[in-house]
Amino acid sequence: MMKPAGSNNLYLFEEPSNGLHFSDIENLVRIFHGLAEQGNTLIVIEHDRQIIREADFIIELGPEGGEREGIC
16 A cells, blocks of 8 residues: 555455554545545455445355345
8 A cells, every 4th residue: 555546456454443443443434435436446354333334335254144145
């Protein structure tokens, strides 16, 4: 993420909210929205409901994941 942000990039984040304060998570969500608005794709592996609520698509894995076989 050190190079200038452009579009058509794929970003993969695993538990990016781990250890963050509530207000820091809000900043992280704003950054995610900015990356997406520039035409990038983000895949976020996350358990924090504040971040999950912002998703366009949710894939829930594990036992009893989602009503439609894990895709919400």
